[in-house]
Amino acid sequence: MDKLRLRFEKTGRAVYISHLDLMRTMQRAFSRAGLALKYSEGFNPHPLLSILLPLPVGMGSVCELMDFRLREETDLAVLPERLTAVLPEGIRVTEAYEQKRKSVDLKWLAVEGIFAYDTRDAGQMARELEFFFAQEAISVLRKTKRGMGQSNIRPAIREINFRPEEGQVRLYAVLSAQEPTLNPELLAEALRQLEQALAPDFARFTRLETYDAQMQIYR
Amino acid sequence: MDKRLERILPKVQKPARYVGGEYNQIIKDKSAVELRLAFCFPDTYEIGMSNLGMSILYHVMNSLDFVWCERVFAPWGDMYTEMKKAGLPLYALESGDSLSEFDALAFSVGYEMAYTTVLDMLDMAGLPLRSADRPALPPLVFAGGTAAVNPEPMAPFMDLFVIGEGEEMNNELLCLLRQAKREGWSKRDFLRQAAQIQGVYVPSLYEPVYGADGALLSVQRQEGAPERVTKRIVQDFDAAPYPVKPIVPSTEVVHDRVSLELFRGCVRGCRFCQAGYVYRPIRAKKPETLIRQGIEALKNTGCEDVTLLSLSSSDYRHLGELCDGLLDYCESRSIGLSLPSLRADNFSMELMEKLQKVRKSGLTFAVEGGSQRLRDAINKNVTEEDLLHTCRIAFEGGWNSVKLYYMLGLPTETDEDILGIAEMANQVLHCWRQYARNKNRGVKITISTSCFIPKPHSPFQWEAQVSIEEYLRRVNLLRSAITARNVTYNWHDAETSLIEAVLSRGDRRVADVIEEVWRRGGRLDAWSDYFSFGRWTEAFKVCGLDPAFYANREIPADAVLPWDIIDVGVRKEHLLREREKCYVSQLSPDCRKQCAACGAARLLKEGRCDG
Numbered sequence A: 001m002d003k004l005r006l007r008f009e010k011t012g013r014a015v016y017i018s019h020l021d022l023m024r025t026m027q028r029a030f031s032r033a034g035l036a037l038k039y040s041e042g043f044n045p046h047p048l049l050s051i052l053l054p055l056p057v058g059m060g061s062v063c064e065l066m067d068f069r070l071r072e073e074t075d076l077a078v079l080p081e082r083l084t085a086v087l088p089e090g091i092r093v094t095e096a097y098e099q100k101r102k103s104v105d106l107k108w109l110a111v112e113g114i115f116a117y118d119t120r121d122a123g124q125m126a127r128e129l130e131f132f133f134a135q136e137a138i139s140v141l142r143k144t145k146r147g148m149g150q151s152n153i154r155p156a157i158r159e160i161n162f163r164p165e166e167g168q169v170r171l172y173a174v175l176s177a178q179e180p181t182l183n184p185e186l187l188a189e190a191l192r193q194l195e196q197a198l199a200p201d202f203a204r205f206t207r208l209e210t211y212d213a214q215m216q217i218y219r
Numbered sequence B: 001m002d003k004r005l006e007r008i009l010p011k012v013q014k015p016a017r018y019v020g021g022e023y024n025q026i027i028k029d030k031s032a033v034e035l036r037l038a039f040c041f042p043d044t045y046e047i048g049m050s051n052l053g054m055s056i057l058y059h060v061m062n063s064l065d066f067v068w069c070e071r072v073f074a075p076w077g078d079m080y081t082e083m084k085k086a087g088l089p090l091y092a093l094e095s096g097d098s099l100s101e102f103d104a105l106a107f108s109v110g111y112e113m114a115y116t117t118v119l120d121m122l123d124m125a126g127l128p129l130r131s132a133d134r135p136a137l138p139p140l141v142f143a144g145g146t147a148a149v150n151p152e153p154m155a156p157f158m159d160l161f162v163i164g165e166g167e168e169m170n171n172e173l174l175c176l177l178r179q180a181k182r183e184g185w186s187k188r189d190f191l192r193q194a195a196q197i198q199g200v201y202v203p204s205l206y207e208p209v210y211g212a213d214g215a216l217l218s219v220q221r222q223e224g225a226p227e228r229v230t231k232r233i234v235q236d237f238d239a240a241p242y243p244v245k246p247i248v249p250s251t252e253v254v255h256d257r258v259s260l261e262l263f264r265g266c267v268r269g270c271r272f273c274q275a276g277y278v279y280r281p282i283r284a285k286k287p288e289t290l291i292r293q294g295i296e297a298l299k300n301t302g303c304e305d306v307t308l309l310s311l312s313s314s315d316y317r318h319l320g321e322l323c324d325g326l327l328d329y330c331e332s333r334s335i336g337l338s339l340p341s342l343r344a345d346n347f348s349m350e351l352m353e354k355l356q357k358v359r360k361s362g363l364t365f366a367v368e369g370g371s372q373r374l375r376d377a378i379n380k381n382v383t384e385e386d387l388l389h390t391c392r393i394a395f396e397g398g399w400n401s402v403k404l405y406y407m408l409g410l411p412t413e414t415d416e417d418i419l420g421i422a423e424m425a426n427q428v429l430h431c432w433r434q435y436a437r438n439k440n441r442g443v444k445i446t447i448s449t450s451c452f453i454p455k456p457h458s459p460f461q462w463e464a465q466v467s468i469e470e471y472l473r474r475v476n477l478l479r480s481a482i483t484a485r486n487v488t489y490n491w492h493d494a495e496t497s498l499i500e501a502v503l504s505r506g507d508r509r510v511a512d513v514i515e516e517v518w519r520r521g522g523r524l525d526a527w528s529d530y531f532s533f534g535r536w537t538e539a540f541k542v543c544g545l546d547p548a549f550y551a552n553r554e555i556p557a558d559a560v561l562p563w564d565i566i567d568v569g570v571r572k573e574h575l576l577r578e579r580e581k582c583y584v585s586q587l588s589p590d591c592r593k594q595c596a597a598c599g600a601a602r603l604l605k606e607g608r609c610d611g
């Protein structure tokens, strides 16, 4: 079976599994579940697995997508259960289906973030954060393909809002997933570079949902 | 997850090794168990998770429903620094709970260079280093592993040692600990009781007495303490517990594969080799047991490789049958089969074909001695002919890289023997020129030497290690004799070997040095990144001890040895006999040809040694 897609969650302790390690973890999980993956041809065959948007180490997600191919016909309805049973803590497969859409159609990612403020007032922080991200341009120094460079991340933020909680601010944002890719970490990094007073003591993010260019849910 | 931990993880390399949560980890309800045991491996996650012994005992101890055994490894430098900064104590991977919540800390110590890391882990757990400074029970702090065959250098730090194989002994000990905890025994009472379990050594029940010259004179023991502690073995190795559901690391480790242990012990009896003596008697598993366990473990892990472990795997009687049985399962699934400990004298084309999955890049052989005379003296039964024959098969089969391992400083070694190593390299090169199928790719011959370390319970336990200067002289001699372009020479540094010799043959006073090194920042000394020779020499000075006394001195054959208290099965008379034969370059037949009645077989209650 070709052109199959898996939707899965990676939360809890599993967020520390790197992209490369996740590929091997997935490969082994298929093997443990008795599902034979198709391999590439050639000198050094490798299983045909690909994750649409590699997740940075430390970031959680409830909307990961992975394409794969199987050597044999399999009931896709029970596949999530079979795989989840043999995956490490924190990785849970939620859906398996035949992929209908190309990966380039994936445009936006909804993310949730926690900005921890150990000593500062969360309410005040939330208000000032709204203000900061409402600016027309937010230019940060970041690693690009051509080395370090200044770039404006504002156009890659479609939506962002902040809600104060006990000792922290919860943010919700819709960020560009590809062309350009905006790593949510840059939201905290922008503050560290441009507005120290707002820089959180700690930040962590979780991907919530994938969308296409028209903000329709992407599967 | 601990908030402090969550905040430091993004700052360290490879955080996955510090969080647990891997597939097949064992999670229990901590309120439902009576004993919580921290199984500590005094090295990194990558090394510890590659250790079969650790995996076996993790499952054995967790098979007791009143025990939850969790893993603890030593953090790498960056994580260590961050943990100290954040005030985060050492914690166990499964629960994330701090070690202060545990009833017992069990250290698996396979090599002496891990000693400073043991101390560091105790300190990171918030515990005093010395047993005498931990009057309460729990926690119980104990250690086992190969290094424990001479427990003395670590004796002051441990409440007790478990000597030999832990499959049965550990659980007997844990049952006793449960009783002690339920009934509120004092630590002293518990240790006296524990000393009655075969294989348990309680150092506080023994007091060494030294003579004016610094040598050990005698050992005074308290009433009720056994005269000698006899190591434990698994009687029925075929029925021994094997983890068919091992933990699958979520990140890369050194050996990420299913490991099958074909047999324990070794039929060869190389005179320098501690492992060859302390794992006797020889007990093998049936091939059908191994095939079944291998397939089950492969199914439960999804691993891409399976490897056949043992001291000299090609001596396994049913190797062909075993390989066939495993390959039946592996081939169709693209699972690789590897056999690391090959010997140059029985490597065959047939075997090589079975192992076609082995990467064709490298073959490694331990030759150890540079001349036939020296190899006979150390009882390494490999001839030049064997080696060249093997190389021929390998070169004809398309291999183009051969690694040869030697030791310098072996008893009776002469300069002639050393020059023989260079000569052998030339012969191998010549063999390649003659037989290589494809010469375009070139050939790479690597010679590696390490410095001989006299090890307790081996026939060479009384021998002197050559000084650092002498080792380097021999290295330079060999270096200048190796001229061929395709031959590379690597030598192991002599400083680590000296320290290893001291720790191997050390007595209880060496504990002060280990502690002093740790106080000066020593940890992870098995890593050249962290090992500091200067730190060790300073510590010896401060403690008033001379490393040469332990490493470079020939010990009189009638001397009391610090490790005499431990009975590993093989008798001292046998070791002495073997040592004498070294001086006349006389080989001993291997156990398959003739049992030399070494003494190990008396550890078997029934059945016979499979030598």
Ligand code: SF4
Pocket (backbone or CB within 6 Å): B267, B280, B281, B282, B591, B592, B594, B595, B596, B597, B598, B599, B600, B601, B609, B610, B611
């Ligand atoms: S008892 Fe005999 S066969 Fe067994 S290990 Fe000793 S010498 Fe070898």
